[in-house]
Structure formats: C-alpha cells, structure tokens
Amino acid sequence: xxxxxxxxxxxxxxxxxxxxxxxxxxxxxxxxxxxxxxxxxxxxxxxxxxxxxxxxxxxxxxxxxxxxxxxxxxxxxxxxxxxxxxxxxxxxxxxxxxxxxxxxxxxxxxxxx
Amino acid sequence: xxxxxxxxxxxxxxxxxxxxxxxxxxxxxxxxxxxxxxxxxxxxxxxxxxxxxxxxxxxxxxxxxxxxxxxxxxxxxxxxxxxxxxxxxxxxxxxxxxxxxxxxxxxxxxxxx
Numbered sequence: 001x002x003x004x005x006x007x008x009x010x011x012x013x014x015x016x017x018x019x020x021x022x023x024x025x026x027x028x029x030x031x032x033x034x035x036x037x038x039x040x041x042x043x044x045x046x047x048x049x050x051x052x053x054x055x056x057x058x059x060x061x062x063x064x065x066x067x068x069x070x071x072x073x074x075x076x077x078x079x080x081x082x083x084x085x086x087x088x089x090x091x092x093x094x095x096x097x098x099x100x101x102x103x104x105x106x107x108x109x110x111x112x113x
Numbered sequence: 114x115x116x117x118x119x120x121x122x123x124x125x126x127x128x129x130x131x132x133x134x135x136x137x138x139x140x141x142x143x144x145x146x147x148x149x150x151x152x153x154x155x156x157x158x159x160x161x162x163x164x165x166x167x168x169x170x171x172x173x174x175x176x177x178x179x180x181x182x183x184x185x186x187x188x189x190x191x192x193x194x195x196x197x198x199x200x201x202x203x204x205x206x207x208x209x210x211x212x213x214x215x216x217x218x219x220x221x222x223x224x225x226x
Contacts, residue, residue, distance in 0.1 A: 004156070009172075041218075042202075042215075042216050042217065042218040042219065043157075043202065043216040043219075045215075046215075090156050090157070092156070096208065098207070098208050099144055099145035099206040099207055099208055100145070100206070101145075101147060101159045101162060102149075102157075102159070103158075103159070103205075104156030104157045104158065105156050106154070106155055106156050107155075107156050
C-alpha cells in the first residue's frame with residue numbers, strides 16, 4: 001500500500017447534492033494534491049497544499065472546494081456538480097512540494113447524474 | 114502551451130519485447146524525471162525516476178534514458194511481461210515555484226503473450 005487512503009472509493013451523486021471526498025496520508029509528508037483523471041485526458045492538477053497552505057489552484061470551478069485541516073488530511077467538498085465532472089479523483093502526497101516523488105491514493109470514482 | 118509531450122499514445126508489444134515510451138519537455142528548469150505506472154482501478158505509482166546528473170538509470174527490467182540536450186527522456190522495459198500491461202505517465206518536475214506540475218498524456222501499454 002502507498003500509505004495514502006481515499007474514501008469513498010465510489011460515489012454517485014445528483015447535481016443538487018453536496019458531498020465530500022476524504023484523503024488521508026500516513027507518510028509524514030508536507031504536501032498534498034488533488035487530481036482529476038478523465039477518460040482520454042491527461043491527469044489534471046486541481047489543488048496543491050504545502051504545510052496546510054494552498055499553493056496552487058489551477059482555475060478550478062468554485063463548485064469544488066478543498067480543505068486541508070492538517071498535514072495528514074485533505075478534503076474535496078463538492079456541490080452542484082455537472083455531469084462532466086464525472087471522473088476519477090486522485091489524492092497524492094509528497095515529502096515537500098516540488099521535485100519529489102508523489103504517492104497516490106486509489107482514487108474516488110465519481111459519477112454525477 | 115503544452116510543456117510535456119508523451120508518445121506513443123498506445124503500444125502493443127509481444128511478450129519478451131522491449132517497449133519504449135518517450136517524453137519530451139520544454140522547461141529547462143526541470144531536474145527530476147519520473148515515470149509512473151497505473152493499473153486499472155488504481156492510482157499511479159512511482160516506477161522509476163532519474164536526476165539530470167546521469168544519462169541512464171536501471172532498476173530491474175526498467176531503464177530510463179535521459180538526453181538533456183534534446184530535452185527528452187524515455188522508459189525501456191526489458192523482457193516485457195503481460196503483467197507490465199498498464200498506463201505509463203511521465204511527470205518531469207523542477208524546484209518549488211519554478212513550473213506548473215504537469216503529467217504526460219499517458220501511454221497505454223499492452224503486452225500480449
């Protein structure tokens with residue numbers, strides 16, 4: 001196991017629902033990331049937190065809201081999503097932000113109806 | 114502007130063959146060159162990585178070749194096995210703040226018996 005866990009593993013939600021994705025890393029890392037992976041598209045970086053501060057936000061719609069309460073936990077709050085937001089959402093961590101290997105969780109497969 | 118170009122998009126190789134996947138980048142500030150391997154239903158996992166002070170690195174059946182002047186690096190899989198069938202991503206990196214985090218588009222590798 002990579003030491004990065006994600007819950008839930010699968011999620012189906014309507015466009016009016018509010019849900020949250022959770023990520024936890026047990027590696028003592030300082031940086032955590034949210035990625036979106038859609039079919040036939042490259043991995044898209046959404047958010048980066050380093051030492052619990054957001055350091056990168058790649059023009060992600062406001063219907064996605066990240067939260068990093070401490071260096072081990074990362075959340076992605078979802079509200080009023082669109083069907084095109086259906087994808088695999090991956091969490092990753094690294095020792096520090098920059099030229100370090102990243103360790104990924106198994107992802108949450110999200111379907112928006 | 115696409116910072117990272119990965120090729121080919123898909124590759125089918127017979128067992129025992131040597132698939133080669135290439136990654137071309139533009140940012141000369143990159144100084145960490147990893148390859149990630151992703152199996153269906155799993156998050157990507159670091160496979161092998163190289164720093165620019167060497168031109169080649171070998172770990173088991175996996176080899177990275179690095180050409181700094183051409184701004185390219187490639188992954189070679191020796192004696193390929195059906196279990197190597199996966200999607201492979203390159204993800205060159207630089208120091209904190211120097212560049213946008215970018216993954217290649219991925220190469221879907223199939224090893225046929």
